[in-house]
Amino acid sequence: MLSWKRVVSLSAMFSAVALLALAAPEAGRRGAGGSGLDPAVRSKAISVVAKCVAKDVGLAAEKTEKFVAAYSAEREAATKRMMEMMKSGDREKFATVSEENRKAMDGVLEANLTAEQAKKAKECDLEGLERSVGMLLAAKVDDAKIDQALPLLAKYHKTSAALRAKAQAENMSREDMMAKDKDLREAAAKDLAPIIGDEVAKKWQETRFFGFGGGARPGGGGKPAGGGKRAAPKAPAP
Numbered sequence: 001m002l003s004w005k006r007v008v009s010l011s012a013m014f015s016a017v018a019l020l021a022l023a024a025p026e027a028g029r030r031g032a033g034g035s036g037l038d039p040a041v042r043s044k045a046i047s048v049v050a051k052c053v054a055k056d057v058g059l060a061a062e063k064t065e066k067f068v069a070a071y072s073a074e075r076e077a078a079t080k081r082m083m084e085m086m087k088s089g090d091r092e093k094f095a096t097v098s099e100e101n102r103k104a105m106d107g108v109l110e111a112n113l114t115a116e117q118a119k120k121a122k123e124c125d126l127e128g129l130e131r132s133v134g135m136l137l138a139a140k141v142d143d144a145k146i147d148q149a150l151p152l153l154a155k156y157h158k159t160s161a162a163l164r165a166k167a168q169a170e171n172m173s174r175e176d177m178m179a180k181d182k183d184l185r186e187a188a189a190k191d192l193a194p195i196i197g198d199e200v201a202k203k204w205q206e207t208r209f210f211g212f213g214g215g216a217r218p219g220g221g222g223k224p225a226g227g228g229k230r231a232a233p234k235a236p237a238p
Contacts (some may be wrong), residue, residue: 045134057117067112125157139200155189
């Protein structure tokens with residue numbers, strides 16, 4: 001039976017596949033269950049989340065534009081680093097790149113926010129939030145409804161990230177962790193449905209690995225657990 005640490009490790013790898021899917025729509029449709037987004041949608045999702053972070057932490061209006069630009073640029077760079085790693089097939093490099101991406105995003109947050117604001121931003125799985133927003137954009141949910149849904153999505157990704165941290169700290173069983181996250185997703189989808197529609201909310205709820213992908217913020221959460229050598233997820237052929 002898989003331990004919860006192994007589940008988190010595998011989830012991080014699926015996050016890398018999702019990251020590649022966001023950058024390569026045709027590859028995403030074939031290799032990641034149809035979750036591929038075109039670059040314009042991906043870029044918009046990143047921008048929406050950056051603005052959401054700025055608003056959530058109370059960043060001054062005159063500083064928001066600079067922060068959004070820095071955040072977006074780092075996410076594009078992180079995507080490029082992860083794609084290059086996946087094409088190499090080197091699993092050990094996956095851990096290195098994940099840590100590099102995490103530190104780079106920490107640097108962006110710490111350079112543009114106060115210590116208190118950066119700490120608050122790091123509480124959310126921002127990469128997971130980007131994928132949630134991207135799914136809504138791909139489903140043609142209009143901008144006004146996405147703005148309404150953002151607080152609910154952010155709440156889910158914060159709570160899910162906290163659950164993962166709690167599972168790690170308390171050695172929670174895989175079954176308990178997954179069951180608790182399922183409950184979180186169901187509750188969030190129920191709240192989202194009146195805003196984005198039952199069909200989109202159901203699709204969002206049933207998408208796996210939201211909240212477990214790559215750590216509590218963009219770029220990934222450290223070295224994958226589990227022994228033995230395994231190949232990194234292969235990049236789907238163009």
